[in-house]
Each structure stands twice: as structure tokens, then as C-alpha cells.
Amino acid sequence: MKRNKILYFFALFAACLFVSCDKDTEDISTITFYPVFEMEGEQFQTVFVGDTYTDSAVTATEAGEPSEITTVGSVDTSTPGVYTITYSATNKDGFTVSVSRYIGVIDSAVTDVDLSGMYQRTAGALGVSTVIKLGPGHYTTDNVGGVAVPGPSTTIHFFNTEGTTLVAPAQEVAGGGVFSIEDGSYVPVGNSASQYSWVVINPGYGTALRTFERL
Structure with a gap:
């Protein structure tokens, strides 16, 4: 969440500089809102070999409106290891933000x-x-x-x-x-x-x- 606030600040700051340097664009500014994620369950999880893993819900919003999420990754519960599932969302200006969940498959x-x-x-x-x-x-x-x-x-x-x-x-x-x-x-x-x-x-x-x- 802090990262999104920082990105928002720099976007606004850059817009203000642009307005002050070019009289032709006075009173015109552009703000981009980055997707904000909410993840149910823990970011780091464990499951035993042979058990079933069910991924918890992840949602994303852009300026309060739902964003489409792309999910990459899977968990092989037959093989011990650590698996990463990455969730990504792209805002209307083409900027993509991602978060990940990590699942340890444990003997x-x-x-x-x-x-x-x-x-x-x-x-x-x-x-x-x-x-x-x-x-x-x-x-x-x-x-x-x-x-x-x-x-x-x-x-x-x-x-x-x-x-x-x-x-x-x-x-x-x-x-x-x-x-x-x-x-x-x-x-x-x-x-x-x-x-x-x-x-x-x-x-x-x-x-x-x-x-x-x-x-």
C-alpha cells in the first residue's frame, strides 16, 4: 500500500512540474492511479505433500473501481518445494503492478x-x-x-x-x-x-x- 501512495505522489509531482514549465498546458494535469491489491489469507503459506491447495481470493482496484487480474503460477502438491503465484493488474494508462503469494509444499x-x-x-x-x-x-x-x-x-x-x-x-x-x-x-x-x-x-x-x- 505504501508503494502505491509513493507512486501516486510522484505522478502528481511530475504533473505539477509539467504545468509550471509550459504555459500552453496551464491548468492541465494528468494523474495515474495504480492498482491496489487486497489478498485474503497469508502471503506465505504451507501445505503438506499430497494435500490439496486452494488459492485464496485476491482482488485489485483502480481508483476504487475493480481491476482485472492476471494470475501466473501453480502449485504441485506432489513435489516438495516452494511455489510462487503472481497476480498482476494493469491500469488504464498501461502501468502494471504485481503481488505474489508463496506456498511451501512441505514433507x-x-x-x-x-x-x-x-x-x-x-x-x-x-x-x-x-x-x-x-x-x-x-x-x-x-x-x-x-x-x-x-x-x-x-x-x-x-x-x-x-x-x-x-x-x-x-x-x-x-x-x-x-x-x-x-x-x-x-x-x-x-x-x-x-x-x-x-x-x-x-x-x-x-x-x-x-x-x-x-x-
């Missing part, structure tokens, strides 16, 4: 695993990551890259889909950055972990495998 064998806790990166800034379990196989970390000072701009959702595999789909975080991970895994200790590792996919984070050890 029931990881139901009792709990990776929650505090971990410290073994290199770089030695930043601390706080991992919170939100549901079966579904977690957040407030420090995806192990930076010195974590926060909303480094907070992502990730999934333990099967075995010791960790997956985080490409997702926008606070501040507009986009993160995902590759080669994610953890070292099990009972129903928890002694450490986890992954490669952060984001400009500026490099390609090194980042390892976090439990504190």
Missing part, C-alpha cells in the same frame, strides 16, 4: 523440526540471525546475510521443505530490496540444528556460502 517428516533460535555468521561482520518458526517447515530470519545490524530490510521467509533442505523464494523486503537463497541446508541435531548455510541472492552480497552457527 510431513519435517513437521516436528524446529530451527528456532539465534545463530551467528562465521565470517564477515559476524552478524547474529534470529530464526522464528511460524508453522510446519516455515520460518523467518531477521538477518538473511549475517550483516552487523539486522532489521526489516534483511528479514525474509524461508522453508524447510524436506530433509535438511532450506528454500527461500525471491521476495521483496522492507525498503524495496529483493532476496532469495540458493544451496540452503542445515546440520541436524535431534529435531533442531547446530548450523545452517546458504548463498544469498541479492546484488552486493556476492556468491559466497554463508554459514551460521547456533549460539
